[in-house]
Amino acid sequence: MAGDVIKYEVLEQALSRQDTVNRRPGMDLKGRRILLYFAIKQKNKKPLEYVLNPEKTITIGRNHADNDINLKDISVSREHCQIKIADAIPYVMDLGSANRTFVKHGRKKIAAEPGERIVLRNNDRLLLGKKEIKIKIIKYKEVY
Numbered sequence: 001m002a003g004d005v006i007k008y009e010v011l012e013q014a015l016s017r018q019d020t021v022n023r024r025p026g027m028d029l030k031g032r033r034i035l036l037y038f039a040i041k042q043k044n045k046k047p048l049e050y051v052l053n054p055e056k057t058i059t060i061g062r063n064h065a066d067n068d069i070n071l072k073d074i075s076v077s078r079e080h081c082q083i084k085i086a087d088a089i090p091y092v093m094d095l096g097s098a099n100r101t102f103v104k105h106g107r108k109k110i111a112a113e114p115g116e117r118i119v120l121r122n123n124d125r126l127l128l129g130k131k132e133i134k135i136k137i138i139k140y141k142e143v144y
Contacts, residue, residue, distance in 0.1 A: 075129025102127035
């Protein structure tokens, strides 16, 4: 479990290494671009689907003008969490939400403390209040 959570200082040290300087954001060591696809389940409706641009940070919350994704759920805080891809590693960070942010890795459920970053893996489920978000990680080679 400890290996799944990246503390802010550790992530900052990893990002400052020389081998990451020459790579573009959202690219892994093999030169593949990383995209994060996620689907938000809705009751009796088609799920909301998003793809995260690797250069962008998104915030998820409840009906707040500054959020990129707004969830209509009273159990979701106004500014609940942030999702970002840093150095080809997708992660979620809790923003001090009342009901916390949880990541489900298979059967294992990890709670994020405010400011803690949890690495997202393919087929993870992000739990925000009563909402569940399915995560897919897409890696592809760019063609020029």
